[in-house]
Amino acid sequence: MRRVRYEHTGGPLFLEDVPVPATGTGELLVRTEAIGVTLPVVRKVTEAAEPVPLGGEIAGEVVAVGRGVTRFTAGDRVTGLCFGHGYADYALLHETMATPIPGGASAVDAVALVRSGLVALGALEAARPVPGESALVTAAASGVGHLAVQLARLRGASRVVAGVSDPGKAVFLLGLGADAVITYDADDWGAPVDYVLDAVGGELLTPAIAALAPGGRLVAYSSGGGTVQAYDLLVGAKSVIGFQMARIARGQPEVYERWRKELWGLFTDGALKPVVHGTFALEDAAKAHEVIESRGNLGKVVLLPRPARDLA
Structure with missing residues (x-):
């Protein structure tokens, strides 16, 4: 082979x-x-x-x-x-x-939806969103990010902001339901959000935490590393939560299976479009x-x- x-x-x-x-x-x-x-x-x-x-x-x-x-x-x-x-x-x-x-789904559907969708859904669950809250998704045009944008809306986000490195991705993300698109080098990221789903890490952690409203949560699921200053969290009573998909798959198989069924259900209904x-x-x-x-x-x-x- x-x-x-x-x-x-x-x-x-x-x-x-x-x-x-x-x-x-x-x-x-x-x-x-x-x-x-x-x-x-x-x-x-x-x-x-x-x-x-x-x-x-x-x-x-x-x-x-x-x-x-x-x-x-x-x-x-x-x-x-x-x-x-x-x-x-x-x-x-x-x-x-x-x-x-499932029958009727292709292998391409499966790799576009399941693993990326599980990470997106898991990160969203880790943020413990409340309907009506606002969200920021970084790396929003990625395999995980573009699903996270849609899932945040499906879970009741009142405003979804998509973070990208290239403004040329805005049309794509607005078409998926994002309310606004910001680039990482922008001086103003707009109104603060209640939670951030961060897939970038590194130097972006500091402005991402600054983008949180008081009491906001940042879920870090990036392989990019980075350092968080404790003072930046204390000022607004903000928090950072780490999320790893493998831990769920191995330690909580019932949760893994529930999320998988939810993703396929949303896909079949046409609500989630990988x-x-x-x-x-x-x-x-x-x-x-x-x-x-x-x-x-x-x-x-x-x-x-x-x-x-x-x-x-």
Whole structure:
């Protein structure tokens, strides 16, 4: 089978031929049909001290199951987060990280909706929004952000502000229901908001906290790091809450499942609309990463492996 790999920090990415992996205990072997490209994985290539497997969101058909698997069988269609090599014709997915794809939904729908939607919904839940409150979503045009904008509105936000680096993304976000779009370098971010869903981190944390109204909450779910000054929180009795999706998936599977069902329900009803910026062949993974690195995407970036060879 084909797999994307790199040999040193910064790449380049290249295809290699390797054997199809064998399932371990609790694992599913999935023939991938769609692979979501995320900023954390892109950052691993550019920042990790040593090469790491390119994992992430995958969707496809189960072709084999390992010992102890009880929820899935060969032929099922699933999506989930792969911690090993996910940029490949076949990938291993642990049963605890897998969720079924409903009939009528495509693999592209699944990688555009489920993992990004779970992060967006989880971050929103962590903010404990009250109907009528106002929200600011940073990285609002990203795979997660554009869903967070919609979910904030669906959860009763009276005003949703979208934060972006490029003003050219405004039309896209206003079309998804944002009331206003601000750029990070703007002198005025507008009226204070009750909560911020932050996927950027770093130097943006300071102005994001300043954008909060007294008693406001910032939910940090970025891989970008950053430092918060305690005084900035004390002045307005503000708070910062960290959110990590893997902790929910592993420690609270019932919550994970409830959120998943909610997302598919909203998708089926047409209330939540995941957007795919573009699709790329597996051999063009580097081009897909360039889109993410340049912050040029409007919605999800997806890899599409061409039909894989049979296991035989």
